[in-house]
Amino acid sequence: MIEAKGLTKRYGDTLAVDHLSFTVEPGRITGFLGPNGAGKTTTMRLILGLDRPTSGTVTVNGKPFSRLAWPMREVGALLDAKAVHGGRSAYNHLLCVAQTNNLPARRIGEVLELVGLTEVARKRSKGFSLGMGQRLGIAAALLGDPQILMFDEPVNGLDPEGILWIRNLMKALAADGRTVFVSSHLMSEMENTADHLIVIGRGRLISDCTTAEFIAANSQQSVRVRTPQRDELTMVASAAGATVRDDVGDSVVLLGLTAAQVGDLAFENRIRLHELAPAHASLEEAFMELTASSVEFHAGLPDAVERETAHAGEVA
Amino acid sequence: MAATAAHEVLVGGTVGRQPAGRAGFVGTVRSEFTKIRSVRSTYWALLALVVACVGIGALFSWGQTQRLLRIESGTRFDGGKVPPGFAAQIAAQIHAQAASISLFGLLIGQLIIIVLGALAITSEYSTGMIRTSLSVMPRRGTVFAAKGVVFGLVALVVGLVTSFLAFFTGQAILSSQHVGTSLGHHDVLRTVVGGGLFLAVCGLLSFGIGAMLRHTAGAIAAGIGLMFVLWILTQFLPGPPSGWIGQADIDKWIPFNAGSSIWENQANGLHPFSPWIGFAVFCGYAAAAIISGLVVFLRRDA
Numbered sequence: 001m002i003e004a005k006g007l008t009k010r011y012g013d014t015l016a017v018d019h020l021s022f023t024v025e026p027g028r029i030t031g032f033l034g035p036n037g038a039g040k041t042t043t044m045r046l047i048l049g050l051d052r053p054t055s056g057t058v059t060v061n062g063k064p065f066s067r068l069a070w071p072m073r074e075v076g077a078l079l080d081a082k083a084v085h086g087g088r089s090a091y092n093h094l095l096c097v098a099q100t101n102n103l104p105a106r107r108i109g110e111v112l113e114l115v116g117l118t119e120v121a122r123k124r125s126k127g128f129s130l131g132m133g134q135r136l137g138i139a140a141a142l143l144g145d146p147q148i149l150m151f152d153e154p155v156n157g158l159d160p161e162g163i164l165w166i167r168n169l170m171k172a173l174a175a176d177g178r179t180v181f182v183s184s185h186l187m188s189e190m191e192n193t194a195d196h197l198i199v200i201g202r203g204r205l206i207s208d209c210t211t212a213e214f215i216a217a218n219s220q221q222s223v224r225v226r227t228p229q230r231d232e233l234t235m236v237a238s239a240a241g242a243t244v245r246d247d248v249g250d251s252v253v254l255l256g257l258t259a260a261q262v263g264d265l266a267f268e269n270r271i272r273l274h275e276l277a278p279a280h281a282s283l284e285e286a287f288m289e290l291t292a293s294s295v296e297f298h299a300g301l302p303d304a305v306e307r308e309t310a311h312a313g314e315v316a
Numbered sequence: 317m318a319a320t321a322a323h324e325v326l327v328g329g330t331v332g333r334q335p336a337g338r339a340g341f342v343g344t345v346r347s348e349f350t351k352i353r354s355v356r357s358t359y360w361a362l363l364a365l366v367v368a369c370v371g372i373g374a375l376f377s378w379g380q381t382q383r384l385l386r387i388e389s390g391t392r393f394d395g396g397k398v399p400p401g402f403a404a405q406i407a408a409q410i411h412a413q414a415a416s417i418s419l420f421g422l423l424i425g426q427l428i429i430i431v432l433g434a435l436a437i438t439s440e441y442s443t444g445m446i447r448t449s450l451s452v453m454p455r456r457g458t459v460f461a462a463k464g465v466v467f468g469l470v471a472l473v474v475g476l477v478t479s480f481l482a483f484f485t486g487q488a489i490l491s492s493q494h495v496g497t498s499l500g501h502h503d504v505l506r507t508v509v510g511g512g513l514f515l516a517v518c519g520l521l522s523f524g525i526g527a528m529l530r531h532t533a534g535a536i537a538a539g540i541g542l543m544f545v546l547w548i549l550t551q552f553l554p555g556p557p558s559g560w561i562g563q564a565d566i567d568k569w570i571p572f573n574a575g576s577s578i579w580e581n582q583a584n585g586l587h588p589f590s591p592w593i594g595f596a597v598f599c600g601y602a603a604a605a606i607i608s609g610l611v612v613f614l615r616r617d618a
Contacts, residue, residue: 049451049454052617069339070334070338070339072452079447083444084444085443087355088351096351097448099343100344100347100452101453102339104331110327142327145331169326
């Protein structure tokens with residue numbers, strides 16, 4: 001279990017983390033979500049004691065991380081795949097890591113096998129792809145068979161197969177009763193993985209609830225309708241309490257009514273419909289709306305382009 | 317049992333029960349030793365250290381024999397005659413300094429051990445490895461001590477090997493003109509062992525600077541500035557007698573001069589410290605650098 005209380009970190013004039021309080025529970029995957037620059041990495045660094053908090057505390061199993069007797073047996077962390085000496089082989093990297101906690105050298109072969117790096121164990125990690133680097137970092141995190149796992153943007157640089165692999169690994173680790181704390185700036189990634197979400201923006205807690213609750217609260221029902229009598233439909237729909245959006249040409253999007261309600265309404269008012277389709281606002285949009293005011297770096301682009309760029313980033 | 321099997325598949329195996337005690341110094345020392353022996357740059361730098369010290373020492377020793385030969389032939393550079401007895405005087409002088417002549421390469425060798433000492437810690441920052449190191453062993457004092465001890469021991473062993481190799485090579489050359497010495501002679505053993513100690517402490521001084529600056533190029537520049545450039549600068553100060561502060565008043569305090577007094581370097585000033593006092597002063601400088609480095613290592617965000 002990880003517990004943060006009033007955690008605050010200030011770098012000069014910037015408040016990277018601002019009175020953050022949350023608990024990460026065992027037995028489930030907790031997604032740590034926020035736009036770039038929201039303070040996710042800083043929070044993870046504070047948990048590991050790499051940074052000293054300006055105020056507030058964070059404990060791991062009730063103790064500051066640095067007080068744990070055998071840190072690797074309690075916490076395995078992948079902060080970034082670049083935190084290795086490129087001139088050292090994968091095997092020697094894991095060996096020097098394992099030795100700090102007196103872990104048996106046999107574990108190195110085991111975790112290398114697990115992450116699929118056995119073949120390149122004696123190669124210097126300098127030549128590794130980003131995906132291989134991530135796997136090496138995950139191997140190091142699993143060395144001590146820890147109960148708590150922390151991954152900072154673990155799918156960055158992974159191919160689809162690698163993404164599926166780590167997603168399944170995290171699910172299995174959580175199902176085994178472990179604490180899994182994983183950060184991401186992509187809602188779509190968390191939607192499929194996390195059981196619980198902690199959302200932050202500009203270092204502040206925005207939301208702390210289950211993924212199901214987050215989806216229910218943030219994805220609005222909407223109905224797309226195509227009709228030659230658009231004006232009449234928007235009038236009766238508004239009267240029935242719907243919000244009208246995107247009314248271009250003969251199509252319109254109605255919020256706040258179900259498809260059945262819209263269909264009935266049209267029938268009662270003798271409005272001809274050519275199309276009636278229920279739709280969910282994507283969770284990604286909900287997330288962006290929620291964090292819009294807290295994005296550190298605005299792109300300064302028109303809305304549509306900005307949205308497109310965000311989706312392009314998602315694919316990349 | 318089924319649960320255990322699944323659990324093993326998940327992380328690839330088991331680590332056994334948590335032992336008593338806590339992760340500490342011994343494991344971290346083993347880890348640091350693995351680190352230093354598992355990168356190629358260590359071997360290249362150590363090889364360069366040995367080659368530079370032995371090679372330059374041999375060259376300097378050979379130069380001394382050639383100088384002696386020319387003087388013994390009775391002719392000066394300008395074609396004039398060498399006064400009678402002068403050759404014997406020079407031979408005695410070379411013989412008396414035979415040990416430190418063969419160690420002359422340490423002047424360059426120190427630059428290489430400065431690079432190694434700085435890299436021992438700054439490479440953790442330049443590669444990002446420090447984030448891994450401290451997130452598996454968060455007790456920073458332990459990490460710093462283990463790193464320092466492992467580097468210090470490696471530097472001492474290699475320093476001693478280098479110093480002895482340079483000594484024996486140099487003496488083999490000087491002996492061809494019967495001006496060599498041996499370890500049995502007065503102060504010779506102290507001089508040669510001192511050469512190894514000097515290199516090790518020089519490396520540790522640089523290690524401390526590296527921990528303070530966390531930047532490879534900066535730490536190396538500072539180390540070389542302190543050990544080499546400062547020494548060169550004092551050579552330009554007015555010699556005695558001078559009305560104001562001159563070379564004689566400060567040059568024994570210059571790190572290189574203080575440190576090299578233990579191997580009786582030929583150029584270490586006008587009124588040098590005695591060997592062990594000078595070396596103690598040098599150790600004091602290194603200690604100051606290491607303590608400052610430790611404070612930064614403990615306090616600053618990694």
